Amino acid sequence: MIKKLAVLISGNGSNLQAIINSIKDGILKGVAEIVIVISSNPNAYGLERAKKAGLKAVALDYNGMPQEQYDEKVYKLIKDSGADLICLAGYLRKVSHKIIEEYKSKILNIHPALLPKYGGKGMYGHHVHEAVVKAKEKKSGATVHLVDDDYDTGYIIMQKEVFLNENESHEDVAKKVLTVEHEIFPQAIKKIVENEQKNNK
Ligand code: GRF
Numbered sequence: 229m230i231k232k233l234a235v236l237i238s239g240n241g242s243n244l245q246a247i248i249n250s251i252k253d254g255i256l257k258g259v260a261e262i263v264i265v266i267s268s269n270p271n272a273y274g275l276e277r278a279k280k281a282g283l284k285a286v287a288l289d290y291n292g293m294p295q296e297q298y299d300e301k302v303y304k305l306i307k308d309s310g311a312d313l314i315c316l317a318g319y320l321r322k323v324s325h326k327i328i329e330e331y332k333s334k335i336l337n338i339h340p341a342l343l344p345k346y347g348g349k350g351m352y353g354h355h356v357h358e359a360v361v362k363a364k365e366k367k368s369g370a371t372v373h374l375v376d377d378d379y380d381t382g383y384i385i386m387q388k389e390v391f392l393n394e395n396e397s398h399e400d401v402a403k404k405v406l407t408v409e410h411e412i413f414p415q416a417i418k419k420i421v422e423n424e425q426k427n428n429k
Contacts, residue, residue, distance in 0.1 A: 315413070367391050
């Protein structure tokens with residue numbers, strides 16, 4: 229049975245695009261389909277990507293409404309979409325406890341570092357890569373993990389390393405890491421789907 233994905237975004241949507249491409253003619257073909265894209269930011273370029281791919285896309289304005297109202301809208305959109313899995317793809321908002329409870333072990337997040345290092349509140353985007361460069365790390369990478377009530381602390385599904393040159397800029401690190409993000413997010417989704425199919429046999 230093809231798994232239904234709800235993909236949540238806040239910005240460029242390059243990870244969303246990687247999932248779209250994997251469904252179209254990659255490892256997720258016949259494995260998953262995106263039933264809804266939800267953005268916390270009405271100006272997210274990821275909404276353009278969703279539209280171009282003919283996907284249902286809903287733009288919410290996180291800053292334009294009270295937290296409870298926003299959380300309830302997100303919950304209802306996901307519920308009504310019939311999604312089996314929720315993919316946080318460059319999504320910058322905290323997922324409500326209600327969604328985490330109802331979709332336990334079914335929410336995946338991509339983080340641009342080798343968790344548990346360089347994770348936690350405020351560690352997103354360039355903040356992560358700046359910290360990695362400042363610490364003179366020899367490697368970084370990307371992590372796909374299950375989402376729980378804290379930031380970046382859930383069960384790690386998959387990681388991939390990138391090796392860093394000395395004095396590499398945080399922009400260069402971001403580019404290298406983003407490349408492996410696009411590789412492992414679809415792979416992690418496939419792994420979760422296959423594990424579920426095995427467990428349901
Ligand atoms: C990526 O680095 C991702 O790891 C982080 O948000 C960044 C932008 O992702 N969560 P995208 O291009 O919007 O998918």
